[in-house]
Amino acid sequence: MSSFEVLPLDHIGAEIVGLDPHGMTEEVKRDLYATWLDHGVLLFREAAPDPETHVKLAKVFGDLEIHPVKSLLVPGNDELIFLGGHGKNSGGARVMDGNVLIGQTYWHQDTAYTPNICKGSMLRMVKKSERFGNTIWSDTSKAYDALPKAISDRIARLETLQCYTDMPRRTWGMPGSALRHATSEEGPQSEVEVPDFPYVVHPMVTTHPENGRNALLLSPLGYLTILGMPEDEADDLFEEVVAHTLKPEFCFDHTWTEDDLVLWDNRRTLHYAEGFPVDDDRMIQRATLAGPQPTGREFEGDAARSAGA
Ligand SMILES: [Fe+2]
Structure with missing residues (x-):
């Protein structure tokens, strides 16, 4: 019997209650892993007062990656990186619906x-x-299961073209919103050197390698187009699928308390960081599960033509 409780959150994910991170048996670790596969997102409220506890809990779910950018590493804990603050890794300020935000x-x-x-x-x-x-x-996965059959049939074998960017082509799934880079008068500018990543292709529907469920691989931030489809038709279809996926019943919107931990399964979730005011010193740390999950491929065609540019 597990030494923790699983409390489903309002729409998706679950909160883990009563777990002692420093007294986990192998059986408890197996139960935790299975709970993660079931729910996709796990919240451990005020569970980690220090980086050591964070690392210990993260390792229940796999080996951790050491980030190649040494300046991001947390001193004394190479398996964690900093996110936030106003350093050159902050990515610069953006304006979302009139609010100037970092991160x-x-x-x-x-x-x-x-x-x-x-x-x-x-x-x-x-x-x-x-x-x-x-x-x-x-x-x-939950969003996929609730798609109208006509849509799930239509996207079953479609692929999106994706690129590295910090700004989506449109606010997909949030059509009333306005997002842009901040001017230098409004906030700090990005000093991140953007690597020259090749264009990649991902299927819109994937099968989870561990639980066998279908999931949507959409990543709207880097979406360019759907291969083999006129741009307007592709954009209309993509907007429809993303808008469906972002319905509140498929989302967990977390207002943080310090020392909260949230773990997510990147193979079946999208996430959105709201950002924080430019005069704020919010700081978060991240442990990343190692092991790339094969999903797509490098694109070998003419990306500009395929994106309708
Ligand atoms: Fe992310």
Whole structure:
């Protein structure tokens, strides 16, 4: 019998209650892993007062990746990276619906700009922001299961063209919203050197390698087009599928408390970082599960023509 309780969250995901991170038996670890596969997103409320506890819990779900950018590593804990603050890795300010925000990142799946998305990650809130700063996840398996059959049949064998970017072509699934880079008068500019990643192709529907469920691989942040389809038709279809996936019943919108941990399965979730005000010093740390998950491939055609550019 498990030494923790599983409390389903309002729409997707589950909260783990009563777990002692420092007294986990192998059986408890197996139960936790199975619970993660069931729910896709796990919340451990105020569970990690220090980086050691964060690492210990993250390792229940797999080996951890050491990030290649050494300046991001947490001193003394190479398996964690910092996100946030106002350093040169902050990515610059953006304006979302009139709010100037640092750390705003549009809906995406991590590393979807490569042929192999990553398995998942676990965040720990170290210093929360007083305004904004929420993170939202969407369960794309649950969204897939609720798609009208005409749509699931239509996208069954379709593929999207994706690229590395920090700005979506449109606010897919959030059609009333307005998003742009901030001017230098409004906020700090990005100093991140954008690597020259090749274009990649991903299927819109994937099968989870561990639980066998179908999921949507959409990553709207880097979406360019659907291969083999006129651009307008592709955009209309993509908008319809993303809007469906972002319905509240498929989402967990988390308002953080310090020392919260949230773990997600990148193979069946999208996430959105709301960002935080430019005068805030919000800080978060991330453990990333190692092991690329083969999903797509490098694109070998004419990307400009395929994107309708
Ligand atoms: Fe992310």
